[in-house]
Amino acid sequence: MxxxxxxxxxxxxxxxxxxxxxxxxxxxxxxxxxFRDYVDTLVAHDGQVQVVPKHELETLREGEDTSFPPTVEVxxxxxxxxxxxxxxxxxxxxxxxxxxxxxxxxxxxxxNDRDDVExxxxxxxxxxxxxxxxxxxx
Numbered sequence: 001m002x003x004x005x006x007x008x009x010x011x012x013x014x015x016x017x018x019x020x021x022x023x024x025x026x027x028x029x030x031x032x033x034x035f036r037d038y039v040d041t042l043v044a045h046d047g048q049v050q051v052v053p054k055h056e057l058e059t060l061r062e063g064e065d066t067s068f069p070p071t072v073e074v075x076x077x078x079x080x081x082x083x084x085x086x087x088x089x090x091x092x093x094x095x096x097x098x099x100x101x102x103x104x105x106x107x108x109x110x111x112n113d114r115d116d117v118e119x120x121x122x123x124x125x126x127x128x129x130x131x132x133x134x135x136x137x138x
Contacts, residue, residue, distance in 0.1 A: 008039070 012020070024031045042049045 008035075 020034055021031055024034045027034070029037075038049075
């Protein structure tokens with residue numbers, strides 16, 4: 001399969017369109033090239049692109065952390081605890097599946113045993129006076 005270009009179509013309001021056209025004129029490129037550049041940047045940074053007005057860009061560059069998306073240091077103990085909890089959760093899921101299959105097995109056995117039982121006699125029924133019953137225990 002070759003690398004085929006695809007067309008993306010969307011609508012913007014007039015103000016946004018004019019702004020985009022001004023950006024294209026300022027860069028001396030076509031409006032389509034503006035979108036291609038944006039999409040290429042978006043893909044290159046795995047969807048993590050922040051659009052910032054030019055005057056705010058200088059303020060961001062002077063700040064401490066200009067990386068986007070923001071990053072946070074996480075202690076190794078937190079990561080180890082998270083991994084331990086994931087393993088424990090996996091183990092509990094496996095146990096739950098085993099218990100479910102065992103319950104299903106017991107239900108099947110119960111259904112099979114119900115079919116095999118000829119007749120159940122309650123002991124209270126044997127205590128009726130005046131009636132003679134003969135039963136065989138199996």
